[in-house]
């Protein structure tokens with residue numbers, strides 16, 4: 455009689471521990487994460503970490519690479535190179551853009567930041583834009599004029615209020631350039647970062663849950679074997 459009630463108690467304690475374990479591993483988590491980073495240190499338009507594409511309609515001959523900065527650099531990235539964009543012959547590149555296609559599936563509170571500098575005859579009225587479908591772009595904030603040096607503070611566009619950008623495979627971000635007054639006037643862009651908050655989840659992480667359950671089962675089994683040996 456005493457043994458049976460003791461076993462029932464052990465079983466109940468075990469089940470309670472299982473419930474606690476599942477609760478512990480399924481607690482909602484909110485983690486800031488980088489979705490895509492371009493540091494331009496390899497002097498090309500390919501994304502350097504994360505995933506995304508960078509496209510531009512600026513004349514290819516005016517799309518260059520020049521000394522970069524550690525302003526807004528992530529994970530210890532070196533200054534290396536930066537993207538350097540010229541006004542072009544007849545300032546043909548006024549009104550043209552660079553566009554970053556970065557899907558945000560599983561993320562919200564999207565923030566875009568980058569370092570920039572410009573020469574006195576480079577683009578001096580640049581508009582940041584976002585797109586929910588990768589086709590139609592919407593102005594965000596007012597046009598900005600790059601400082602003459604990269605400095606230490608990046609431009610930051612916090613898009614948390616644009617909920618359509620959350621969890622969106624077609625999200626895109628654009629800088630529309632204007633105001634260049636010479637062919638060789640430039641803007642440099644470096645350490646372009648798209649980041650967000652990982653969606654909260656209540657789904658237990660399978661590996662963690664299995665490990666915990668496996669450990670608890672072993673303890674329960676050991677206790678049963680010890681009792682049987684008595």
Ligand SMILES: [Ca+2]
Pocket residue numbers: 493494495522523532533534535536644645
């Ligand atoms: Ca760089």
